[in-house]
Amino acid sequence: MSSRTVPLYRAAHGRTGDKGNRSNISVIAWHPALWPILVEQVGEARVAARFAHRRPSRVTRYLLPNLQAMNFVLDDVLDGGVNDALNLDSHGKALAFLLLELPITVPDALCEHLAGADEPDFSSTEPWRLA
Amino acid sequence: MALPSAPLRIGCAAGFSGDRTDAAEPVVDALVAAGGPSFLIFETLAERTLALAQLARRVDPDQGYEPLLDELLRPVLARCLANGIRIVSNFGAANPRGAARRIAALAAELGVAAPRIAVVEGDDVGTAAHRPLLQEALGTSVDLDGVMKTMVCANAYLGAEAIADALVAGADIVVTGRVADPSLAVGPALAHFGWRRDDWDRMARATMAGHLLECGAQVTGGYYADPGYKDVAGLARVGYPIAEIDADGDCTITKPPRTGGGIDAHTVKEQLLYEVHDPAAYLTPDVIADLSEARVVELGPDRVRVEGVRGHPRPPTLKVNVFCEQGWFAEGEISYAGPRAESRARLAADVLRERLSALALRVDLIGVASILGDDRGAWLSAQPRGDARDVRLRVAAVHDDKAVAQRLPREVTALYTCGPAGGGGVRTGLRQRLSTRSCFIPREGVPARFAMMEPA
Numbered sequence: 098m099s100s101r102t103v104p105l106y107r108a109a110h111g112r113t114g115d116k117g118n119r120s121n122i123s124v125i126a127w128h129p130a131l132w133p134i135l136v137e138q139v140g141e142a143r144v145a146a147r148f149a150h151r152r153p154s155r156v157t158r159y160l161l162p163n164l165q166a167m168n169f170v171l172d173d174v175l176d177g178g179v180n181d182a183l184n185l186d187s188h189g190k191a192l193a194f195l196l197l198e199l200p201i202t203v204p205d206a207l208c209e210h211l212a213g214a215d216e217p218d219f220s221s222t223e224p225w226r227l228a
Numbered sequence: 229m230a231l232p233s234a235p236l237r238i239g240c241a242a243g244f245s246g247d248r249t250d251a252a253e254p255v256v257d258a259l260v261a262a263g264g265p266s267f268l269i270f271e272t273l274a275e276r277t278l279a280l281a282q283l284a285r286r287v288d289p290d291q292g293y294e295p296l297l298d299e300l301l302r303p304v305l306a307r308c309l310a311n312g313i314r315i316v317s318n319f320g321a322a323n324p325r326g327a328a329r330r331i332a333a334l335a336a337e338l339g340v341a342a343p344r345i346a347v348v349e350g351d352d353v354g355t356a357a358h359r360p361l362l363q364e365a366l367g368t369s370v371d372l373d374g375v376m377k378t379m380v381c382a383n384a385y386l387g388a389e390a391i392a393d394a395l396v397a398g399a400d401i402v403v404t405g406r407v408a409d410p411s412l413a414v415g416p417a418l419a420h421f422g423w424r425r426d427d428w429d430r431m432a433r434a435t436m437a438g439h440l441l442e443c444g445a446q447v448t449g450g451y452y453a454d455p456g457y458k459d460v461a462g463l464a465r466v467g468y469p470i471a472e473i474d475a476d477g478d479c480t481i482t483k484p485p486r487t488g489g490g491i492d493a494h495t496v497k498e499q500l501l502y503e504v505h506d507p508a509a510y511l512t513p514d515v516i517a518d519l520s521e522a523r524v525v526e527l528g529p530d531r532v533r534v535e536g537v538r539g540h541p542r543p544p545t546l547k548v549n550v551f552c553e554q555g556w557f558a559e560g561e562i563s564y565a566g567p568r569a570e571s572r573a574r575l576a577a578d579v580l581r582e583r584l585s586a587l588a589l590r591v592d593l594i595g596v597a598s599i600l601g602d603d604r605g606a607w608l609s610a611q612p613r614g615d616a617r618d619v620r621l622r623v624a625a626v627h628d629d630k631a632v633a634q635r636l637p638r639e640v641t642a643l644y645t646c647g648p649a650g651g652g653g654v655r656t657g658l659r660q661r662l663s664t665r666s667c668f669i670p671r672e673g674v675p676a677r678f679a680m681m682e683p684a
């Protein structure tokens with residue numbers, strides 16, 4: 098079966114929250130048919146790798162099948178949190194958009210459920226090459 | 229199955245200190261039009277806000293409550309009182325009694341009958357009397373004398389009980405300091421429905437209603453829009469949320485007619501998970517809410533129902549945040565544009581690193597790499613050098629010694645004459661830093677109580 102590589106934001110949306118030095122990022126399927134792909138492809142290890150520069154001490158994924166949503170909790174990724182980080186965005190509000198650019202592979206049969214327009218060369222535009 | 233009855237409506241007209249102050253009028257209009265029992269809540273107390281309020285109170289003992297209190301209440305106070313819409317808010321911050329006095333004065337200015345105003349107290353655990361509790365909670369290895377010397381405030385997150393007690397006692401307005409945000413809605417629900425306080429399922433459902441309300445427009449299309457993916461109509465006049473809570477605690481989220489924004493299953497899911505860690509155990513002072521089996525149901529345009537939330541017995545401890553003044557935070561920015569702007573900004577950063585070697589600098593190249601990065605700079609150094617043509621350099625650092633920290637804004641300013649060509653738009657800042665630590669103390673050590681204010 099042929100498939101397409103797309104950024105996660107075409108299959109899901111999400112929002113970041115913070116408490117102390119811990120960030121949580123929701124990943125919510127745009128359509129129930131896309132939910133199994135998210136569960137299969139967006140796991141703790143990939144998310145931890147995505148945020149390697151923030152040196153998470155732990156990444157935990159919680160599944161909410163009724164909502165077709167996942168909640169990622171990333172420990173110690175906020176440089177101390179809102180009162181201690183030097184980041185302009187000391188809450189880490191923007192971090193959901195780093196996760197939402199993760200490449201995922203979607204079978205052609207499910208592509209009709211994707212949000213947004215096709216970006217045919219996405220797979221060659223992995224934007225951040227972290228050393 | 230509960231008997232059919234009118235829902236309790238709770239509108240939320242502010243989601244943080246600094247939120248819009250013109251949100252309440254459409255919410256109050258909708259509550260009046262709906263009739264029936266209703267409340268208006270304002271959530272204005274983020275983690276840090278209370279510490280800033282305490283610092284304000286040190287300068288002026290009459291201050292220390294929400295600075296925008298007048299702007300928030302003046303447009304709607306008379307109308308709420310005339311229509312039996314009771315108001316609950318944590319806008320008391322570090323001085324609930326001061327806020328209550330100001331509200332009484334505002335009511336007098338507006339020429340309305342004096343409202344019954346209650347204050348909720350007991351959250352302040354920063355006094356000498358609380359030392360043993362704090363020492364135990366922070367751990368015996370922590371130098372409490374050192375902490376107390378620089379402490380700005382220590383406050384426990386109180387729950388809904390004292391709010392409910394004040395409402396049952398007849399308060400028109402309840403002013404709190406630190407309470408858990410969802411408790412602002414749980415208190416009215418408890419008072420209205422008369423639930424047992426160990427009815428954990430209902431408490432949990434009301435808690436999630438409060439959770440959906442507490443950030444104001446974040447559930448009605450605010451903080452959601454992403455053009456082409458998540459389009460939101462009328463974002464500039466986004467309506468604030470109203471929860472219709474039934475006798476079982478389940479809620480329907482809606483918003484005033486003819487306001488902007490929108491509510492659908494997706495906006496509700498995003499806010500439902502906001503600042504949640506383990507969805508099976510969302511801890512509040514009132515209950516441990518379990519939303520792992522929650523469902524959202526679109527009932528119609530801008531009407532979404534949340535079901536399936538369960539509850540477990542409340543935790544035996546309350547969370548406490550301790551704020552201390554610790555060190556100085558310095559930052560500075562300068563912009564470069566046109567050909568080779570990125571190279572010139574990177575050169576400016578190198579100059580600052582050399583001149584400010586006593587400071588651990590964070591460097592951002594806004595327009596190249598900034599807020600996704602880390603304070604150590606691993607992210608920035610992994611980015612290939614490019615040819616961005618509009619870059620704003622930002623540097624930041626903290627230091628315990630003010631004189632050392634102050635060198636940062638001076639060096640950024642000096643880039644005007646000593647840095648690379650064409651830098652402009654310097655902005656700098658220097659402020660005392662507030663550090664925070666959290667701990668948990670047994671709830672018996674922090675008795676919450678309300679006091680009905682005497683009319684002046």
